[in-house]
Amino acid sequence: MPKYTATRIDEEVDIRLNDTNNKFEPTTMCKMFLNTAAKYSSIPALHYKKNGEWASYSWKEYEEKAKQFAKSLISLGFQAHDTVSISGFNSTEWFISYIGCILAGGASTGVYTTNGAQACKYVCNNSVARVVVCDGIKQLEKFMSIADQLPALKALVVWNASLPENVECAVPIYDFDAFLTIGNEIPDSTVDERIANQRPGHCASLIYTSGTTGNPKGVMLSHDNFTYTLRAVTSQFQNNLFDNTERVISYLPLSHIAGQILDIGIQIYFGLHIYFAEPDALKGSLGKTMKEVHPTFFLGVPRVYEKISEKMVEVGRGSKGIKKAIASWARRVGAQKVAMSQFHESGGKPCGYDLAKAIVFDKVRVALGLEKCKAFYSGAAPLSPEVIAFFSSLDIPIYEAMGLSETTAISFFNYPHMWKQNCLGHFLVGTNVKIDPENSELLIRGRHVMMGYINNEEGTAQALDDEGFLHTGDCASLDSDGFGYITGRLKELIITAGGENVPPVLIENVIKEELPLLGNVMVIGDKRKFLSAIFTLRVTVDEHGEPTDKLDNEAKYLLSQIGSEATTVGDAIVDPKIKVYLDSGLKRANARATSRAQNVQKYIFVTKDFSVPGGELTPTLKIKRNVVAKMYEAEIDAMYVV
Structure with missing residues (x-):
């Protein structure tokens, strides 16, 4: 009897092969990495900033350092199927630790840097972490404070910081470079043996879910989950889109599956170049890095695209006369071109496209540092139609993709030759997909679906049914071409007092x-007589990512259009002009609702925007609804007082 699920990290699962996915031979991450490292030995692999200038490690150096890391783990008594936790911004040290752990026969676990000490303690204990590798003194101090509560922990390793002197800690603390030397006496053959003993059905990585309700679950992803997904998703690109010359900027959190599959996974499959962004990438420096690197493939979370569009709109407001007229004409042409490139559309170029490209579109891409980019992707959360339309008008189609940690990042994917706007894309090749007729839940089965949740038999049994289908918790629909559309989340569905099912995200x-x-x-x-809402305003954030009370430039511009001079949240809340603006907009939104039960009848302002540091958002920017509801319980109840 095949065994397709597991909850213990030392278990092996069978590979779910069928007629549509068996052309990809099961293999391990180790073999894929070592094959690529041998093929591109002298070519740069990891590019990083050193004293303000770009430097790099070749594939040979990358392999050597990863093996050194593996030896050092083994010298500490690290066994096959043990785990290493890594917490820090994307860097060479992150990659080396991740691959080194796998070469030693273990499984790597990313820990969000935004996690508090207790959340870190939970992840490390749940995964039985033997070593924690962390970035900087702040992260080190956090793990030092809980080291005595982590019975499996053997060492802390830190990069990007000087070791504190005369500090007591329950385990030894190593500087990263020094740690790489402690296993020098371990023979190469020991690492080779660990590599040879790994099977495609063994666990390679643990991804902890965001934990919108309760403790996060540790998603066990096998070697085959990774290596199959990498080959399956890229096999559908036409014209050999990827090769080892591609340039990708690494900035998305590597604790999240999207960062691991793109930055680490696709790199070791194709041998492409990774450039590490600055730690403040999402606070403004990403644009500078893009202009230096000229990436050929770009994945952005929605907020990245929103920030780019906001800045461009702000700059464009200064255009006057003929310049503004030309830009408006070009954007109409760009939108036509992108619309024509969708699945089942005519393709080709509208009249005037070549001229618009030469005088507008090419210049925009150069200004962004994206003139070499072959494809633009968005994932992790839905991208608003408004932002999609903005980039389309500049001849920049943004292809959306959708996946879960439990599906190794990919469930649906759009391709330049096969895509639809405002759509998740086509389901992954070799996948069985169906929609539950009773509640519209999306069910997925395939080689990319997780092994199970570590040490969580109940959660695994709830997520994976007897037929092997993952119950995603997403409400979805499929069109006749196999393209998917998410309509909401089961656990987020609001059931009103009248019994109406309402998807709040839409x-x-x-x-x-x-x-x-x-x-x-x-x-x-939920269980209320009508819908209400909590609103926050667009504001700036400080250097720590905390929302301020100052409205951002886009908010101030919008307010100037209605005659408001508000510059802070406090000003805005008491301005009657803003009340009129909000009431009018809400009326338009309600007119678009599918039923009267989905109309929002009341709303309140809260003075502080939601954020990750504030606890209202997960690291992937999903609203923690139970947290927000608890924070504003009194204000919410007041809206329902008759």
Whole structure:
């Protein structure tokens, strides 16, 4: 009897082969990495900044350092199927630790840098971490404070920091470079044996879910989950889109599956070049890195595209006369071109496209550092139709992709030759997909579906049914071409007092489209007589990512259009002009609702925008609805007082 699921990290699962996925021979991450390292030995692999200038490690150096890391783990008594936790911004040390752990026969675990000490303690104990590798003194101090509560821990390793002197800790602390030397006495053959003993059905990585409710679950992903997904998703690109000359900027959190599959996974499959962004990439420096690197493939979370579009709109407002007219004409042409390139459309170029490209589109790409980019992708959360339309008007189609940690990052994927706007894409090749007729839940089965949740038999049994289908928790629909559309989350569905099922995310997105002044919207109404909402305004953030009370430039511009001089949240909340603006926009949003039960009848402002540091958002920027509801319980109840 085949065994396709597991909850213990030392278990092996069978590979779920069928007629549509068996052309990809099961293999391990180790073999894929070593084959690529041998093929491109002298070619740069990891590019990083040193004293303000770009430097690099070749594939040979990358392999050597990863093997050194593996030897050092083994010298500490690290066994096959043990784990290493890594917490820090994307760097050579992150990659070396991750691959080194796998070469030693273990499984790597990313820990979000935004996690507090107790959340870190939970992840490390749940995964039985033997070594923690961390970035900087702040992260080190956090793990030092809980080291005595981690019975399996053997060492802390830190990069990007000087070791503190005369500090007591429950385990030894090593500088990263020094750690690489402690296993020098371990023979190469010991690492080779660990590599040879690994099977495609063994666990390679643990991804901890965001934990919107309760403790996060540790998703066990096998070697085959990774190596199959990498080959399956890229096999559908036409014209050999990827090769070892591609340039990718690494900036998305590597604790998240999207960063691991793109930055680490696709690199070791194709041998392409990784450039590490600055730690403040999402606070403004990413644009500078893009202009230096000229990436050939770009994946951005929605907020990245939103920031780019906001800045470009702000700059464009200064255009006057003929310059503005030309830009408007070109954008109409660009939107036509992108629309024509969709699946089942005519393709080709609209009249005037070549001229528009030469005088507008090419210059925009050069200004962004994206003139070499072959494809633009968005993932992790839905991208608003407004932002998609903006980039389309500049002849930049943004292809959306959708996946879960439990599906190794990919469930649906758009391709330049096979895509639809405002759509998740086509389901992954070799995948069985169906929609539950009773509740519209998306069910997925395939080689990319996880082994199970570590040390969590109940959660695994709830997620994976007897037929091997993953119950995603997403409500979805499929069109006749196999393209997917998410309509909501089962656990987020609001069931009103009248028994109506309401998907809040769709309503929230419509409200934000009609009211671009808003930063976040959360719809409320479970077991209530009507729907209400919490609104936050667009504001700036400080150097720590904390929202301020100052409205951002886009908010101030929007307010100037309605005659408001508000510059802070406090000013805005009491301004009657803003009340009129919000009421009018909400009325338009309600007019787009599918039923009257989905109309939002009341709303409140909260003075602080939602954020990761504030606890209202997960690291992947999903609203923690239970947290927000608890924070504003009194204000919410007041909306329902008759």
